[in-house]
Amino acid sequence: MSVVSSTGLGSGMDINGIVQQLITAEQQPQLDAITKQETSTKASLSGLGSLKSALSSFQAAVRKLKDGSLYKATQAVSSDATIFTTTAQAGAVPGKHTVEVTSLAKAQQLTTNAEYSGLGAVASANGGTLNFTYAAGSTKTAFSVTVAAGATLANVRDAINSATGNNGVTASVINVDHTSTGPLDPLNGTTVSKLVLTSKDTGTVNGFSVAAATTDAAGTGLDLFATSAPANYSSVTAADAQIKVDGQTATRSLNTITDVLPGVTLNLLQPTAVGTTVNLDVSLDTATINKTITDFVTAYNSLHTTTNSLGSYGGSAAGATNGPLLGDSLLRNITHSIRQNTTDPVTSATSNYNSLAMIGITIDKSGVMSLDSTKLNNALTANLSAVSDVFTSTSGVAVRLDDKLSVYLQSGGALDSRQTSLNKTLASFDDQKTNLQLRMDNLQKGLQKQFIAMDLAVGQFRQTATFLTQKFG
Incomplete structure (x- = not known):
């Protein structure tokens, strides 16, 4: 009687278990090696x-120092910010000035004296055209508005606002209390509507006038919108700032005045008392330069901390870990190059200030940068120009650092x-794992085949032994 089994019925052994242990013993060290490398x-x-x-963060700080406009930055300060505020841009020249605000610029505004009973009241019986023109020298374009017969106040407002070529006047309707003309006035206590015309920009050059071309009777309809009759409007006259x-x-x-002092903007808020002046101080913005240099020092130390951590040796103590780039030659080269380009003298400097150390920036033996603010x-x-040279001249620290960092960070670098x-x-590593698994699968099949053959032989030997024992017993 033959015995065929993969579970050891002939020999009594756990063939699957034994094969699996052998496969694991063969596979695991190789898998561990791949996993370790991965x-x-x-x-x-x-x-x-x-x-x-x-490196990218450090380069951002370096490029701010490389920008020559940093060392020309100015700031403007008003001694009374209730009169005017001020800012300085590139090109502003340091100096002290006095400013007296005589008057503010105003936009022209016309409010009809004629009152209308709501937006539905008829503004024009016969209709016609309203012609708007501007002061000589204005960049605004004259335009005309066609008003249909029977138009309402709302129609007039909308026609003005949507008129082709209107780039200077805004029309609106306000609802206000009736202006009483006596105790027997029938409109006393009622709300009436008025048309308001406002120039979009301030200044006398942006003032405008309105002429009416209409067959409405004088003092009625569109004729009430003509500026030729002063009684038609209550007005705010356009005015210039002085x-x-x-x-x-x-x-x-x-x-907002930008061209009286080049590079300085004055935002006028209210007039000063007659004869009173406000001080305007335009000075170099050393605070911004200081902050930019301080940020550079902070960025350098942050980079130093990162490179130290990446290349650190954890030691031999249990649980100690090394930096992921320990012993990496590229890390060493980058670290050395950056430090060298930071500390080397600036050969293109035009004064005694020819290194970071000369302006108060030093690096200690552990690689940490510090700043002496007083120095x-x-x-x-x-000598602000000399400080600029330390960073921005041909061989300036910021120039050569930016060049070196660009080489490291460029695509293909x-x-x-x-x-x-x-x-x-x-x-x-995925391919290695796949190949390893294929080899183990083939090995497993081979081992199972050998153990099954052995199991069959052992089973046959046992059958023979049992037969002989029974025969000769």
């Missing part, structure tokens, strides 16, 4: 990503190439 590669990729991010800077008069159509401020006060290579290596 983990290490992922850690290196992550480390390179952190390094790239830190100021005195250092005693000299300047007239402008806007309350920096003294340098800024003594050292960091990019390393990441590409590691990603290819990472992808290969």
